[in-house]
Amino acid sequence: GAVVSQHPSRVICKSGTSVKIECRSLDFQATTMFWYRQFPKQSLMLMATSNEGSKATYEQGVEKDKFLINHASLTLSTLTVTSAHPEDSSFYICSSRPSSGNTIYFGEGSWLTVV
Amino acid sequence: GIQVEQSPPDLILQEGANSTLRCNFSDSVNNLQWFHQNPWGQLINLFYIPSGTKQNGRLSATTVATERYSLLYISSSQTTDSGVYFCAVNFGNEKLTFGTGTRLTIIP
Secondary structure, eight states, X not given: OOSEEEEOSEEEEOTTOOEEEEEEESSSXXXXXXXXXXXXXXXXXXXXXXXXXXXXXXXXXXXXXXXXXXXXXXXXXXXXXXXXXGGGOEEEXXXXXXXXXXXXXXXXXXXXXXX | OOOEEEEOSEEEEETTOOEEEEEEESSOOSEEEEEEEOTTOOEEEEEEOSXXXXXXXXXXXXXXXXXXXXXXXXXXXXXXXXEEEEEEEESSSSOOEEOOOEEEEEEO
């Protein structure tokens, strides 16, 4: 079964509104989660590292005020796309790794369409 | 930063054929994983393989860390194997750098 779960799987929002995406680790505690973005027919690019109890670390070129990340518990990280624009339309996916083991697991991903 | 290149970028095969996908990386890595991304976008772990060879059914993978490449073999392809295959590497933390991907299409 899924080790990391993401919600919603698909969301359509109007330009200028905000949308929140949740990433949950189902049977392990995740002090760190990662958020990736994937544009159509492209590879996945890391956006930010979500750290439980502290500020997220953003990759170069990613606007921290636009992509708000909150990691308030050991099983939940959220990504909020604020003031969304059509160019933010993309596939967003999170990942985490149990402390025991080497395999990194991904959520199901979230398709965001901004109209 | 590290560069991860995959080849071929696109591959179209008849059902039942075998294929080899390649992943080249530009620096030493601690971790290498192969993923299959299905048409719905979900990433499915295939192998954790920083070195050596592993097999799982019709799939197998080999990583030669000293030469900075990994190969994914798919035998007796099925239509359900279609999708995009990514390799991804990291250096001991969980921040993955993904390769450019190989889009595999299996024709019945």
